[in-house]
Amino acid sequence: MNDQDKKIRTHLPMRNVARQRHITYDARDPDTSFPPIELLRPPKGAPNVLVILIDDAGFGSSSAFGGPCQTPTAEKLAASGLKMNRFHTTALCSPTRQALLTGRNHHSAGMGGITEIATGAPGYCSILPNSMSPLARTLKLNGYSTAQFGKCHEVPVWETSAVGPFDAWPTGGGGFEYFYGFIGGEANQWYPALFEGTNPVDPEKTPEEGYHLMEDMTDKAINWVNQQKSLANDKPFFIYFAPGATHAPHHVPKEWADKYKGKFDGGWDKLREETIARQKKLGVIPADTELTARHAEIPGWDETPEEFKPTLRREMEVYAGFMEYTDYHVGRLVENLERLGILEDTLIYYIIGDNGASAEGGINGCFNEMSYFNGLQAYETPEYLNERLEHLGGPESYNHYAVGWAHAMNTPFQWTKQVASHFGGTRNGTIVHWPKGIKAKGEIRSQFSHVIDVAPTILEAAGLPEPVEVYGVPQDPIEGTSMMYAFDDSAAPERHETQYFEMFGNRGIYHKGWTAVTKHLTPWTAMQAKPVPLDDDVWELYDTTKDWSQSRNLAKEMPEKLHELQRLWMIEATRYKVLPIDDRMAEKMNPDTAGRPVLIKGKSQVLFKGMGRLSENTVLNIKNKSHSVTAEIDVPENGAEGVIISQGADIGGWSLYAKDGKLKYCYNWGGLKRFYIEASKPIPAGRHQVRMEFAYDGGGLGKGGMATLYQNGEKVGEGRVDATLAIIYSADDGCDVGKDTGAPVSEDYGPRNNAFNGEIRGVQLAIAEDAEDLDHLIRPEDAIAMMMARQ
Structure with a gap:
């Protein structure tokens, strides 16, 4: 801690007003004396801090660590900073992020898995103990400006709606004063479901107009830095810049993917050999390092059917372009710091991956990642994939690459993301850049380190003690080890001597x-x-x-x-x-067997106009069962048009809407096929009740059923839906009332200007007996009464 700083910073927040010792009657009295109001600031010399966390990128992906994906920004920072070649993560996203932001092991911090599979066990509940103040909050209470951009996948799923609580959100209890990004595991880079603070916002442009999330969030980060330094230049900042890139879907402008055309025609086995040779030449691995054997579960390139190879090659071209595009925008942020003259005194962590490269695309990769989670990958045949070859990475896709490419991106190690036992799942190339605080330039540090070491390193660099008490709650000790001891001493004995690993039963020590x-x-x-x-x-x-x-x-x-x-x-x-x-x-x-809360209870849910961006964990689950969707609407004189309610996206979901005055229902089966049911007559002007009843076939998951449309209880249309999605519609595109935000479910309308042109007074989703109604009508007051009775 800075010797000049006399504040007691172990108990936060610090007292902000001192008791006046001598009181005078007249302010003009010579004995009148008040200390000046002091702005809250960290100790003198505390640097700005920028933590960049790339998603789903293996040790052998970035060119800075010998990989095939060009990352000139990473290389530039490494040339005047340090490469950490024995830095480790937890093998999965939410756990790594919770560990990074707290300095505690992921199970200690309640995040033994992702939030969607939380259980009642303390190490797996997804609830951060209040005895572990997040790093951002500690820094904010010491006078830092704080902001997060990009991915936040640490919010318990039952707390992701507009009703909160927001304790686990970045601008709630997370300690960030500003947040612009998404809540969840991944985002459609062309049509992201974004929040500013806790408020949902829509991108200002469409993909056709040049929109991409990577550019957007970088613009927001640059603007935030400029404003912060303009208004409070003496106040350092902490920025957590966590792109959804390079997590699937691998979305990138076509020209960036085209830069890699033909570069992966030799396949993933050859790529591993090329990568390890580059790694040895760069010195990021020892010269005697052996390339680990490919396991039998991972097919060899030569044994892969030829009909799949055109798509497989393009998958890797798209991924490489995506990583380079991501690094380019990181470079824009870094260049802005340089333009402001503050790069020299900004401690930058550039962590290339929150885990190893992801094998969640399956053996052949996929055009729509949700096909993997819904068990539909068999439908993505070579013919299907090759027909969509030119669309990989574009707005029409939701793509992921094959297992073989993920394995190659983790060269020279075994296995991939999720496999916490081996370094392929946990070792991630990391760059540290801080010219004012690190004398060494362009060197490699090989002391063992872990993501829990980042928080204590930042505190030490800022001259701040680990808090003992925050908001009256005694704090558990930080479990990581500061890495500063090795910054200027390559031969320093490593201090992080023991580290366990565990994910889904994959274990290591x-x-x-x-x-x-x-x-x-x-x-x-x-x-x-x-x-x-x-x-x-x-x-x-x-x-x-x-x-x-x-x-x-x-x-x-x-x-x-x-x-x-x-x-x-x-x-x-x-x-x-x-x-x-x-x-x-x-x-x-399943929340019932996992032991975690659910937001929606009972067998029906009433939604109102203006509600949107509702994740699947905050909406009644109507999958794999009979259900009904009923809305009371006011239709204008010129006829009904637009979306009444939608859930999901172009990769899967359903929508009830009006087209050319008629009620219409679309079921989007994983982007593979859309089933449309249309009413036989228009909806008249005035107030009406419209309804869709779905009679599920039963007999297992993902089966089909009959959809029937009603207007004021009168049957006006019916049609067959041959199959449904069993597990998930979309990882990020939620449920909207009155419009369809993001990528549209139906081809009958676009991503913009699809709002219903009349008034929506309420929409009821119902299952089981709540969905049964002999006259196919519900009284609004009964629906409200059912909702209120569950309080």
Whole structure:
């Protein structure tokens, strides 16, 4: 802590007004004395801080670490900063982010998985203990300006609606004064579901007009910095810049993907060999590092059917263009700091991946990532994919690349995202840049480090103590280790000597150069395959002081050493709330069996005009069951037009709307096919009740059914929906009343100017007995009464 700073910063917030000791009657009295009002500021010399966190990017992806994706901004920062080549994450997004922003291990901070699979277990509940003040809040209470841009995937799913609470939102309890981004795991880069603070906002342009989220959020970040430095130049900032890039969908302007045409024609096996050669030449891995073997679950390029290869090649071209495009916009932000003259005194962390590259696209990749989650990838045949080849990465797609490419992006390591046991899931190239605080330039640091080390490093750099108490709540100690000891000393003994890893039962332990690991689940088969019992998992042992890539398993040669590390894993797991290990998948998707709250209770829900951006966790679940959608509307004299209610996007969902005066229903089956049902006559002017009843076939998940339309109880149309989506419509595009924001569900209207032209007085969603009505009419007062009765 700065010796010149006498403030007591261990108990936050600090007292802001001192008690007056001597009181005079007249302000002109010579004895009248008041201390001047003091602005809240951190200790003198505290730097600006910029943390950049790229999404789903492996160690072998960026050119700064030998990968094929050109990242000149990363290279430029590394040339005048440091490369950390033994920096680790948790193998999954929400856990890494919670750990980064708190300095605590992900289970300690309640985030053992993503928020959508939270359970009642303390290590997996997705609730941040109030004894762990987020870094941004600690910095804000010490006088920093704080802002977050991009992805926030740490909000418990039952708290993602407009009713909050907003304790886990960036501008709520997260400590950020400004937020512009999305709440959830991923975003459509062309049609993102955005929030400013806690208010939903729509992009000002369409893709056709040049919109892309990466450019938009960078513009917002640049404008925020400019304003902050214009109005409070003496106040340092903390910016958390967390693009949804390069997470799927891999969306990028075509010209950026085209820069890589033909560069991946040799396939992923050849790419791994090329990458490790570059890594050795750069010195980011030791010269004797071995390329790990490709596992049998990952197909070789030569054994991949030729008919898939045109699409497979383009998938990687699109991804590489996406990463370069992302780095370009990071560069715009960095250049703005340089233009303002503050780059030298800005501590930058450029973390290239919140986990290893993602294999969630499956064996062949996909045009629509939701096909993977809904079990529909078999329908994405070579013919289907090749027909859409030129649309990969564009607004029509929601694409992801194949497992083989993900494996190559994690060169030289084994496995991928989700596999926390091996470095392919957890090691991410990281660059630290702070010219005023780091003397070394263009050097590599190989001390073991972890994402929990970022927060204590920033506090030390700012001269700030770890808070002991925040808002009256005693704080748990930070579990990370500051990395500053190694910034100017490449030979400094590493201080982070022990680190456990766990995700979905994939487990590992690092201790003083040794790792013991066991892979429990394979990401692209986890939803279908029944896992082996935990006690039957086979453990491996690696000496990473001699075997940098975990390529030579020593378990049979050194069983005692393996046992020692297995025992240490159990100790650490007990210490950090990892137990009980939870590899369940279906049970965690279901709130009833997972033990987490649900926002919507009962069998019906009433929605009102203006409600929108509602995630699937905040809307009555009508999947895989019979249901009804009923709306009371006022139709203008010139006839009905526009969306009454919609849920989902062009990649899957449904919409009830008016077209050319007639009621119409569209069911979008994963972008593969759209089923339309249209009324036989127009809706007259005036007040009316319109209704869609869906009679589900039953017999399992994702089955079809009959959709019937009614006007004022009179049947006006019916049609068959051959199949439905069993699990999810969209990861980010929600439910809207009165319009369809984002990518449109139906081809009958576009992304703009699709709002209903009349008045919507209410919409009821209902299932089971609440959906049954013999005369196909509901009284609005009855719907409201049912809603209020559940309070």
